[in-house]
Amino acid sequence: MSSIRPINRARAILDLFRLEISSRSCARSAVGFAVTLLILTAGFFAPRSLHAQGTGNRTLPGDVYFAMFGPYYDGDYASCVRGFRDSARGGLVSIEGRWVDAICYHTMMGESYNQMGDLTNALDQYTSACKLFLAHRDWLLRVEFPPNIDAENNPRVAITWGAPTRPLKIGRFPEKFQVLFGRIDNQQAANQGGVIAPPSLRPVNVLEIARCIAVSIRRRGELMGPTCEHDPLTGQLVDALARRPGPPNHWAQCLVEIQYGLALASANKSVQAISELQRGLLAGGVLDHPLTSLALLELGRIAFDQEKYDVALTYFMEATYSAAWFDRFDVMEEAFRQAQMTHIISGQPGVFAPAVPASAWAKSKRLRTMNVTLLTGLAENLFVTGDLNNASATIGQARSNLGRGEALQGTMGCRINYQAARIQLAQGNNLGGGTSLVAALGYQRKASPGLFQIALADAMFTSGGVTERLADLLYANVLREPRPRDWQLDPLEVIAIQSTPHPIPMEHWFELALSRKELEKALEIADRIRRHRFHSVVPLGGRLLALRWVLQAPKELLDESAQLQRQDLLNRFAAYDALNQQATAARTALEQLPLLPPDDADQKKQLELFNQLGQVSTGQEHLLNQIALSRAAADQPFPPLRAVKDTQKDLPPGSLVLAFFQTSRNLHGFAFTNEQYAYFTLESPAKLKAEMMDLFKKLSLYDRNAAVPVEDLASDAWKTPAAAILKKLSNGAGAEDWAKYKELIIVPDSFLWYVPFEALPLPGSETGASLISHLNIRYAPTMSLVLGDRRGQKPLSKTAIVAGKILPREDERIAAAVAEQLATALPGSTVLTGNTVAPGSLLGTQFDRLVMLTDMEETDKLPFGWSPLQLDRGKPGANLSDWMTLPWGCPEQLVFPTFHSPAEYGLKRGGNGDEMFLTICGLMASGSRSMLLSRWRVGGRSTADFVREYSQELPHLPAADAHRRAITLLRGTSLDPREEGRLRAPATLEEFKPEHPFFWAGYMLVDSSAYVPREKAKPAAE
Known part of the structure; x- marks a missing residue:
């Protein structure tokens, strides 16, 4: 395909064939006749092999492509991947490669993969679509658009779920437009031996291709998250669309404006994106068009991210109205889901009113996935309002409507399982709730956008795709601690991220901080890694643990935010508060009794109180499981996070902290007091471990029950490996260094947990005195626990x-x-x-x-x-x-x-x-x-x-x-x-x-x- 601006140039050449015609209508007829004459003539003389292959004069994309939308709306996503791939065989392929109709096949394969949770393949397809667009960025200039579009005067869609708040004037857009292919001027190619590309007109579903370009740009930004703005392809899309590659001063510019707005949004330029999207809402400033609903959906997302919930809800609903006119059922489904979530998160009372009539409308149209999405959202809405019976019936209906097909194994099935788990747990069906939750969480772990973005950010850094500064910002974003809003938006997603170990990206962030000489930050990142290591092996990624601490831990262990969350949770979940008061009463009564009561009456009373405490605690745990799956926020107080500077500031004089951290490549050491800070790398961790094993051998540690000969315990042979170990672990500190300290606090890692620092010989000691003879020694699992908490010691302890x-x-x-x-x-x-x-x-x-x-x-x-x-x-x-x-x-x-x-x-x-x-x-x-x-x-x-x-x-x-x-x-x-x-x-x-x-x-x-x-x-x- 030639890179010239073919429409303008073709018209210039065709002026040679024009007769003197007075009216514009006659002129258009003459132009059409001339183009036809040129095409016929060039086609007659051109070699057959130079025509586009395998498409004839069929509309692009072909019927096979559009036939797959039925299965797509039915949730048969795996079949759709195969179907859309097969439809690509009917795409246009010339000597210059595939044309822009292939964008449609890639986009819809991406949509199908996305629904199945295969984010890697989905992103590959969206990326291929975007690259194809860039290769043919001027394709709209080859389209023979009519100068105007008429309004639709015969409404064929009955909107039953609401009323538009903006003037809704629908354009009557043709399904296909004629597109010019090849070159009108082939003389230069003929003279110089180039490829002759004869001109031809083909019918093309231009609006479908434009829609798929917009969808791929949007989905790519959605999947890549914060990494998208730093990807070179994003910048190329923004630059290409900023040039407005469409007919100038024409209604078709609305297509480019929406694509440009979506590209800006994916580049994290929301203000400019809003302007472009709003500009592109109406064709010619008057008519809704097939991309209007997608623009409204994106405007709603931006408003939602800005927590402008009223604005977002309006945009989402308007998207459903416009989408219904153009049979954009995928946009309707997503807009309804976002609207239902906005209704719940913004704390609106009652049930989302449009859900029931919209579900009935979708059912009447046999739109299975839209109906299931609406029912799933309605079930959560009913559950939140306390209507447990109807919530259970609704989620059951959603599961029944979805059936046992491919969609049940995808994102839609995951959402059903998650809401079913919440409802079943609330009904006391712990087995059913647990089974549903395991299924939902298992899927979410493989389909998690957050985990996917962690991998993308890590790949960007390790491949050199971003600077160290940007990599640090990306790591800080994707590896952040869950925020209250994260729990609001998608609790299952947060649980999936927290419960899935991802040590390598975190290690890379740690090593990045070291390379930038940010030693304190590196140690703080190491603490985050330890914290994640613990959370990833406890139930629900530490979510239940966080709730227990926020609700039950002594106030001295909680910061102001967690204390406010406690009050909020107790207010929202009154049943838990009631059980908590019963548990407190039982514990108080037990504290009045001896641990082993001497008389039968007190023994019986103690047994009853323990049974009561056990029952109440079990009830509280059941409620905690329900709260854990809700959108309620709860910080994670344990292990705490603390800045190195704060720890140093409160560290008593004479205390030395030695903190170690093992990565897959190195063993790192950090040493600090209240005034100084040092970092060192331990050479050859394998050799250090071998020395440890030698030390244990010389300490007679062979078997846990083996008897040790007294003669072996008279030997000082253990001191040699012990001295070598301390030299490495203290970075060669000498006697004058150790003389400064009264306390040693060690934060071990890996096999260093087994090192008996107490026995290691003090450098320079003539008697071979051990460290414990010179200073106190204690250990902490994280740097933030070096100083501990502020709980006071009880005066009378048991x-x-x-x-x-x-x-x-x-x-x-x-x-x-x-x-x-x-x-x-x-x-x-x-x-x-x-x-x-x-x-x-x-x-x-x-x-x-x-x-x-x-x-x-x-x-x-x-x-x-x-x-x-x-x-x-x-x-x-x-x-x-x-x-x-x-x-x-x-x-x-x-x-x-x-x-x-x-x-x-x-x-x-x-x-x-x-x-x-x-x-x-x-x-x-x-x-x-x-x-x-x-x-x-x-x-x-x-x-x-x-x-x-x-x-x-x-x-x-x-x-x-x-x-x-x-x-x-x-x-x-x-x-x-x-x-x-x-x-x-x-x-x-x-x-x-x-x-x-x-x-x-x-x-x-x-x-x-x-x-x-x-x-x-x-x-x-x-």
Whole structure:
């Protein structure tokens, strides 16, 4: 196809054939005769092979193409992909390639893929359509448009669902126009040996091609989201359409104006887009045309995004009226869906009035997908207004009307499943609701625009398609924390994004910040990655957890926004508030009883209260599942997000934070105090891990139950790999550096969770003193939890002590004796053995401290499938996953010296640290803020004494001080080797001192309760 402006040039050449004609009508007849004469003559002499292939004089696109719209409106999208692809075989193909009619085939294949959730293929098709347009951007100049369009005087559409608010004057547009193909002047080609392209006129459905160009531009912007404005093709579309490639000063310019407006909107230029779209609404400034409804729909979307809901609703409804005249049922369907959502989000009372008559109209026209969309929206509307029975009947009708065809497996089926899940859960049908939700969420994860845009943004950065500055902005947008409006717009989409791990794009954002020397930002991004790592493995991507925290956590843990959300949720969901008051009353009554009531009456009362608390909490959880699927906003308070500067500002003098973060390529280290900040990269993480395994071997960590020869524990061979490890993890810090600090706070990652920092030798120490002998050491799962929260410690706390057998061959009397000693030292303590009156998830709300003196479960149950109470293991309500549910609030302090980790096998059985991180986050998400966990279990008198000394000081000292004090005392104590179940010693050995780190370096303190405002800080007790 020639790139000349063919209409103007053809008319200039045809002037040579014109006779002297006085009237304009006669002139047009003469022109037509001359064109026909030229075409016939050129066609007679032109070689047959140079004509367009395989199309004859049929209208483009052909009948096969239009025949697929029936199945499309019926929801047979997979069949439509095949059908539209087959129809492309009848498209126009010349020596210059495919013509613009192919835009239609690509666009409708894209629409079909889009409805099936195949966004990658959909975008490919829309992109191909846009590129074809750019290759033939002047195609409208070849169209023989009439100078004017008449108005439609015989209305054939009865609008039953409302009344237009703007003058609705419909144009009577022909289905096809004549388009000039080839060249009228082929002399130069003939003389110079070029290709001769004889002129010809073909009937073309110009308005359908123009519509498909507009649809592809719009859908491309919709799918690409914030990445679209940075894609080169978007700029090319804007530039091409800014030149107004259509007949000048002609009614057909409305087609270009709408396409231009959509291109501007996809380039995030909404103000200019609105102007162009409004200009193109009317052909010749008077008549609605086939693209008017699409422009109104886009204007409605822009107004909706600006939260101008009244304006948006008006535009959406006007789009349905105009679309009905031109049989644009796809636009009608989308406009109705957007209008229904606008009605709900804007808080309009009652049911969206047009829904019922519009559904009846769609049914009468046999427009299945439009009818189903209207019924699905109506079902949500009825549900929101409290009409549960009619909502259930309506969603059932929608499912029945959709049938079991292809549409059920696509976006439409997903929407039905999602609303069905909400309704079924509200009806108490948890099994049906869960099944529907699983189906909806499974589809949304593969069809999520948000996840698709994350991948697009990441690909733009890694391919060098955008600058680092723009990449940072894109990552910040697509990887943002959910905003209240995100929950308003599409809760299922937010849940899908939050519950789907996407670590690689987040890592790239982290590495981008490092490359730009934004070290603080990099550490904050690392915290977001850890946070996402936790949220992606808990139910609904952390949505339920967020609601529990917003509704139940102490106010000290919530910011102002979350506290306002609590009030709003309690006002909106009165049934939950009523149950919450019942739960509070039951907990208050239980607190008045001893943990183990001595008399039968109190035991019976306690059992009744726990049963009541369990029933009420179950009811609250059922309501939370319903709220979670609603459009209600709830921030995610845990793990918190905190700026590095804020953490530094509140960090006490003398405290050093070492935060590590492992990516797929490197292991990164960050070190900061209240005044300084440093970053370093750890070379060869694999070598570091090998040194760790060597350290564990020299610490005699082979098997969790193996006896260790006393001779092995007399060796100092472990100090060599330990010193090398500390040198790497501290970036070569020397003795003078460590002398500045009184506290070390570590934020581990990956296998560094197993490193016993307590045992690592202090550089420059002549005696080989360990770090714990010089400073306090504690750990935090994220940088934002380094300082912990502002909850005050209860003056009178309750302690539960679980006594049993720590080692398989150990005498239970040791643990029992220690338990009694500890109970005596800690006022308010109760020793628990045997069966419990309630599962740990309920019982744990009645004490503030839990001390474990019995063996715990294997690591294969981590992170959430093990029982923190142990006495109820294997029973309902026992696992950590149950502790994270209501009633919220597990013990604030946990002492687990029998916890197991892969370190006790020397990492020979693997271990990437995730089970430690997730377990700790799970415990803290349940309300705990201080945990003593063992990396390897020792048992015996040494463990018993350590636990006693540590626990009895918790009411009086910060946990880190108590931890260090207990280790110091243990190392100076003389023990009987016969009371150490894991020690193999000669019978002649009567006592020994547990100075070897095997006995004390495995106790890891994870603590976020050590926060004290700097101005009130007091020195820790010796």
